Amino acid sequence: MIKAIVPLKLTLFGEHAVVYGRPAIAFTISEHLAVTVKDSDEFLIKSDELPIKGVKVNLRDFKIENERIKGLLAYVIEAIKYFGEEKKAEISIESSVEPSVGLGTSAAVTVGTVAAYSAFLGKKLSKEEIAKISHEVELRVQGIASKMDTHTEALGGFVYFDERGGLQQLGRVNISFSAGYFRRFMTTAEMLKRVRKLKEKYSKLFDNLLDEIAEITKMGKEALIRSDEDEVGYLMYLNHGLLFSLGVTAPVLDNFVSTAKLMGIKGCKMSGGGAGGAVVCTRDDRVNVLMDVMGARRINAEPTFTGVQIFSED
Amino acid sequence: MIKAIVPLKLTLFGEHAVVYGRPAIAFTISEHLAVTVKDSDEFLIKSDELPIKGVKVNLRDFKIENERIKGLLAYVIEAIKYFGEEKKAEISIESSVEPSVGLGTSAAVTVGTVAAYSAFLGKKLSKEEIAKISHEVELRVQGIASKMDTHTEALGGFVYFDERGGLQQLGRVNISFSAGYFRRFMTTAEMLKRVRKLKEKYSKLFDNLLDEIAEITKMGKEALIRSDEDEVGYLMYLNHGLLFSLGVTAPVLDNFVSTAKLMGIKGCKMSGGGAGGAVVCTRDDRVNVLMDVMGARRINAEPTFTGVQIFSED
Numbered sequence: 001m002i003k004a005i006v007p008l009k010l011t012l013f014g015e016h017a018v019v020y021g022r023p024a025i026a027f028t029i030s031e032h033l034a035v036t037v038k039d040s041d042e043f044l045i046k047s048d049e050l051p052i053k054g055v056k057v058n059l060r061d062f063k064i065e066n067e068r069i070k071g072l073l074a075y076v077i078e079a080i081k082y083f084g085e086e087k088k089a090e091i092s093i094e095s096s097v098e099p100s101v102g103l104g105t106s107a108a109v110t111v112g113t114v115a116a117y118s119a120f121l122g123k124k125l126s127k128e129e130i131a132k133i134s135h136e137v138e139l140r141v142q143g144i145a146s147k148m149d150t151h152t153e154a155l156g157g158f159v160y161f162d163e164r165g166g167l168q169q170l171g172r173v174n175i176s177f178s179a180g181y182f183r184r185f186m187t188t189a190e191m192l193k194r195v196r197k198l199k200e201k202y203s204k205l206f207d208n209l210l211d212e213i214a215e216i217t218k219m220g221k222e223a224l225i226r227s228d229e230d231e232v233g234y235l236m237y238l239n240h241g242l243l244f245s246l247g248v249t250a251p252v253l254d255n256f257v258s259t260a261k262l263m264g265i266k267g268c269k270m271s272g273g274g275a276g277g278a279v280v281c282t283r284d285d286r287v288n289v290l291m292d293v294m295g296a297r298r299i300n301a302e303p304t305f306t307g308v309q310i311f312s313e314d
Numbered sequence: 315m316i317k318a319i320v321p322l323k324l325t326l327f328g329e330h331a332v333v334y335g336r337p338a339i340a341f342t343i344s345e346h347l348a349v350t351v352k353d354s355d356e357f358l359i360k361s362d363e364l365p366i367k368g369v370k371v372n373l374r375d376f377k378i379e380n381e382r383i384k385g386l387l388a389y390v391i392e393a394i395k396y397f398g399e400e401k402k403a404e405i406s407i408e409s410s411v412e413p414s415v416g417l418g419t420s421a422a423v424t425v426g427t428v429a430a431y432s433a434f435l436g437k438k439l440s441k442e443e444i445a446k447i448s449h450e451v452e453l454r455v456q457g458i459a460s461k462m463d464t465h466t467e468a469l470g471g472f473v474y475f476d477e478r479g480g481l482q483q484l485g486r487v488n489i490s491f492s493a494g495y496f497r498r499f500m501t502t503a504e505m506l507k508r509v510r511k512l513k514e515k516y517s518k519l520f521d522n523l524l525d526e527i528a529e530i531t532k533m534g535k536e537a538l539i540r541s542d543e544d545e546v547g548y549l550m551y552l553n554h555g556l557l558f559s560l561g562v563t564a565p566v567l568d569n570f571v572s573t574a575k576l577m578g579i580k581g582c583k584m585s586g587g588g589a590g591g592a593v594v595c596t597r598d599d600r601v602n603v604l605m606d607v608m609g610a611r612r613i614n615a616e617p618t619f620t621g622v623q624i625f626s627e628d
Contacts, residue, residue: 148369205529205552212522219519239521241559251576258558262565263343306524 001038001313004115007304008032008103009152010179010271010280011234012224013239014161014215016195016248018146022214024153025170026104028282028307029255030300031180033105035112037120044242045076045127047093072099074141075106079113082137086121094221097299101181102272107149110134110141115154115308125269127307130154156307160221163214172305174227176283178302179271180291182252188273191248198247209216233267233282240269248274256294315627318429321618322346322417323466324493324594325583326538326546327531327553328475330509330560336528338475339484339535340418340466342621343493344614347409347419349426351434354404359390363409386413389420389457393427396451400435411613414502415495415588416563421463424448424455426574429468429622441621444468470598470621474535477528482558488541488598493585494605501589505562511536512561527556547581547596554583562588570608574601 007028014024044222047101065264070133076091091113099105118133119123125133131154138145152159167211186194197207216235223231240257243249253270256279260268266279280301291298321342328338329448390405405427411420425448431438433446439447445461445468452459466473472484496595500508513520528547537545554571557563567584570593574582594615595601605612 153397186484201535202548202552205526207535208522208526208529212526214517214521215522219516236514237561238516238559241555241557243555244556244558244568247551248574251569251572254558255565258563258565258568261561 001037002116002119003034003036003309003311003313004036004112004119005309006033006108006112006115006153007156007307008097008105009149010177010278010301011148012158012271012280013220013235014213015272016191016243016246016274017210017213017217018161019146019192019195020199020210021163022210023163023217023221024148025158025217025224026148026161027136027158027173028156028241028304029103029154030304033093033108033112035109035116036092036094037089037113037116038043038174040088043085043088045073045093046090046091047095049069055255071105072109075110075137076113078095079110079134079137080117080139082114082133083117083121085187088273089117089120091117097286100184100185102277103181104149104153107134107138108153110137111150111153111308112193114146114309118308118313119196120168127154127156130308140222148185154308157305158224158303159284160217168221170221170224171223175224175229175303177301177303178287178291178297178298179278179280179285180296181248181278182256182276182294184273184276185250186219186275191273191275209242209245216242223280227280229266230245233265236267236269236280236282237261243270243274250274250276252276256290256296260290263290315350316361316430316433317348317350317625317627318426318433319420319623320347320426320429320467320472321621322411322419322422323463323490324417324592324615325462326472326585326594327534327549328527328588329529330557330562330588331524332462332475333506333509333528334513334524335477336524337477337531337535337618338462339472339531339538340462340475341487342466342470342618343417343491344616344618345411345417347411347422347426348404349423349430349583350408351403351427351430354402356404357399357402358392358404359387360404360405361409384428386420386423389451390427392455393424393448394431395443396428396454397431397435397437397446403431403434405431416498416591417613418463418467420507421452422467423579424451425464425467425622429624433624433626441468443460443472444622466530467519468622471619472538472617474531482535484535484538485540487617489538489543489546489617491615491617492597492601492605492612493592493594494610494612495592496564496570496590496608496610498587499564500589505587508561510542523556523559527553530556543580543596547579550581550583550594550596551575557584557588558573564588564590566590566608567593570604570610572609574604575615577604
């Protein structure tokens with residue numbers, strides 16, 4: 001029995017801008033997702049926490065009841081196909097956090113399946129190889145996909161994605177964060193469409209906004225390397241305002257971030273696709289109170305640095 | 315007896331950026347302030363609505379009780395001094411709106427006093443001359459002062475202030491607006507200081523933000539000339555996000571504007587110095603409901619085009 005533990009992630013700078021070739025920074029947190037692979041006579045996929053809750057799916061003749069379930073399973077299935085479906089297995093997914101809140105759950109399902117199933121087949125893949133294959137799997141499922149989630153979760157820590165498709169791990173960053181998430185009222189796909197509309201209609205304004213986010217992200221990278229919490233925090237607020245201008249925030253996010261600012265929290269911003277979803281702030285107990293007041297679900301946002309981990313159990 | 319009626323104003327684009335040589339657009343609204351000048355044996359200033367509420371001030375030997383009162387009176391006194399205090403008068407000020415909420419009340423006191431007192435002295439000044447003298451008076455009181463409030467209120471309508479100190483009246487704009495204001499928790503002076511800090515610390519990011527606001531303001535000018543409500547509205551949201559990044563918004567403003575956006579109101583933004591104060595949206599009945607829900611005081615934001623008006627009564 002092979003178990004892969006995949007850390008979930010938060011985007012610290014550059015979400016949405018990264019879709020248009022700008023840099024971004026993400027980091028892995030304590031919250032994680034586990035994918036377990038064990039011998040079976042049939043291909044079976046199950047999960048008690050994710051939306052495929054309690055359902056066992058037979059890969060040979062499964063019928064999918066709704067699009068959302070299909071969405072999550074697709075990554076598992078495509079990852080297994082990538083390895084030629086060599087050996088039948090039962091695959092279980094456990095997650096402490098709901099999917100689609102901006103924490104990279106679907107990438108984690110992919111990374112976890114690639115890591116655990118490849119180990120199950122006796123292959124010894126490096127984290128870089130797991131990241132690459134996972135991205136390839138995401139591409140097959142989604143058509144287009146950013147490297148950010150799969151690579152951050154496979155490698156772990158703070159990862160800077162540059163404009164040319166390269167990445168840089170920023171090493172040990174001594175800044176702590178608080179985070180949580182709100183219910184989303186639009187999907188990332190819908191938000192991406194909305195942003196694209198802005199680009200089409202006001203291309204110059206759009207490019208300027210994205211260039212400013214890129215500048216903030218680059219300064220954020222240097223500030224993270226220096227573990228300069230004040231500057232990282234300040235840049236988070238700046239980034240949030242630009243996300244407001246891009247049209248991807250939401251009243252509850254704007255109210256939250258703006259209140260955190262007024263309270264003197266060093267930094268705070270929405271994180272991920274927007275329209276609800278995650279907020280991330282520099283570590284502060286008052287952020288937890290604010291999350292309770294405003295109805296966010298708290299998560300454990302302590303940065304982690306291990307990336308995906310594979311365990312074999314008997 | 316001479317009465318000057320001065321329209322108050324809202325800033326539609328470019329507040330704060332205008333302090334650093336970027337363009338801005340303001341427009342006059344139905345809310346107004348009246349300055350009445352009549353014969354008297356002594357110089358007297360009184361107001362029932364403004365913070366000098368119920369107090370009669372003898373200009374020869376008056377003592378000012380607090381700085382706030384001093385602030386408002388200073389404009390009246392300086393305006394009278396400008397004309398050499400030629401003729402003793404009682405000056406009354408009536409206003410339907412509180413001062414310091416971002417509607418240009420202090421400029422209106424200045425414009426109204428200049429207009430009414432000059433007419434009282436038998437001088438026939440053009441609106442341009444009244445604007446110029448009022449700006450001069452504001453400069454004497456404040457040390458530095460933007461032309462925006464005095465010139466907009468003296469001339470009326472939608473006024474574009476360019477980067478080189480020039481201005482352009484945009485003529486008839488067929489777009490209606492809804493507006494209101496929240497309590498402010500910081501003064502404009504404090505907000506200006508906060509913005510300056512950002513400039514000093516992150517000059518490149520700062521310049522980019524201001525250039526983007528300038529771009530929005532220029533596009534806003536063209537959209538206003540075309541009476542293109544959709545585009546004006548869209549640009550208002552964009553401008554608000556950049557004001558968030560500049561650090562001059564407030565939770566209640568961000569929540570308001572963001573909620574308006576989610577509700578499908580065409581455009582909405584904070585207006586003026588920030589930290590509370592005015593919000594302005596494209597005309598929509600739901601904005602009034604939202605203001606009631608969130609605790610804003612509604613104002614009549616219907617655009618007006620007359621500028622300062624002088625009446626002589628017997």
